[in-house]
Amino acid sequence: MRLAVxxxxxxxxxPFAERVRRIHEAGFDVELWDSRSKDIAALKSSxxxxxxxxxxxxxxxxxxxxxxxxxxxxETLIPTAMELGVSRMVVHSAELIDGKAARPAYxxxxxxxxxxxxxxxxxxxxxxxxxxxxxxxxxxxxxxxxGIPLARAKDTLALVxxxxxxxxxxxxxxxxxxxxxxxxxxxxxxxxxHIGEIQVADxxxxxxxxxxxxxxxxxxxxxxxxxxxxxxxMEAWASxxxxxxxxxFRRAFTPGxxxxxxxxxxxxxxxx
Numbered sequence: 001m002r003l004a005v006x007x008x009x010x011x012x013x014x015p016f017a018e019r020v021r022r023i024h025e026a027g028f029d030v031e032l033w034d035s036r037s038k039d040i041a042a043l044k045s046s047x048x049x050x051x052x053x054x055x056x057x058x059x060x061x062x063x064x065x066x067x068x069x070x071x072x073x074x075e076t077l078i079p080t081a082m083e084l085g086v087s088r089m090v091v092h093s094a095e096l097i098d099g100k101a102a103r104p105a106y107x108x109x110x111x112x113x114x115x116x117x118x119x120x121x122x123x124x125x126x127x128x129x130x131x132x133x134x135x136x137x138x139x140x141x142x143x144x145x146x147g148i149p150l151a152r153a154k155d156t157l158a159l160v161x162x163x164x165x166x167x168x169x170x171x172x173x174x175x176x177x178x179x180x181x182x183x184x185x186x187x188x189x190x191x192x193x194h195i196g197e198i199q200v201a202d203x204x205x206x207x208x209x210x211x212x213x214x215x216x217x218x219x220x221x222x223x224x225x226x227x228x229x230x231x232x233x234m235e236a237w238a239s240x241x242x243x244x245x246x247x248x249f250r251r252a253f254t255p256g257x258x259x260x261x262x263x264x265x266x267x268x269x270x271x272x
Contacts, residue, residue, distance in 0.1 A: 009238075017043060055123075071126065106147060172195050
């Protein structure tokens with residue numbers, strides 16, 4: 001497994017390009033959110049490997065009135081993705097403004113399902129043309145993202161399966177999944193064929209692994225046993241020192257290292 005760190009959430013007192021450099025020098029790939037305000041030349045010169053970035057800027061892929069905006073804005077971001085060597089572009093089932101639903105919807109309907117699958121198909125065709133994968137991220141509606149329809153992991157998985165395109169995968173966020181659904185090990189096993197990338201943070205607090213209730217070493221063992229060779233990204237705040245947070249993340253997803261530290265406190269078969 002490759003390990004990545006979201007530069008939006010660590011070393012936050014530093015300029016963004018310096019955050020990227022620190023993450024790269026620590027041996028991790030880098031995740032980005034909105035690239036439009038970034039100095040792309042400075043990021044490129046860092047030598048970092050960029051695993052993912054936000055893949056649209058407006059519209060909702062499940063809303064027939066605004067789904068075209070998702071595809072249109074995705075096209076405008078592709079040159080940046082290609083310049084940085086990003087292979088995965090992240091989308092959500094609805095438009096977010098400062099992390100909140102632009103147009104809250106608390107019930108889903110058949111039209112949303114059909115529109116979502118068709119929009120993902122269009123994104124898949126766009127990704128195939130440019131050698132990119134669009135990843136649909138699950139979100140929790142309990143705490144962070146109320147009013148986002150079809151946001152749960154089981155819904156995003158169903159939409160990805162319905163799209164049926166090799167350039168459409170899941171961005172499986174286990175922090176969001178724990179808050180909304182739980183049963184993480186079974187979830188990663190079920191979703192494995194459709195996972196483009198995995199994101200992690202602990203619950204509660206959305207900080208690095210080891211600060212909350214999720215048994216991430218057990219999740220890591222399940223991923224390795226299932227043959228997952230993709231990227232796991234820490235999309236989490238540092239609970240204290242940033243480098244210590246990165247080290248904790250590395251330990252949780254490095255075979256054998258976390259065993260002795262966690263076996264007495266957690267089951268080796270399930271994430272709580």
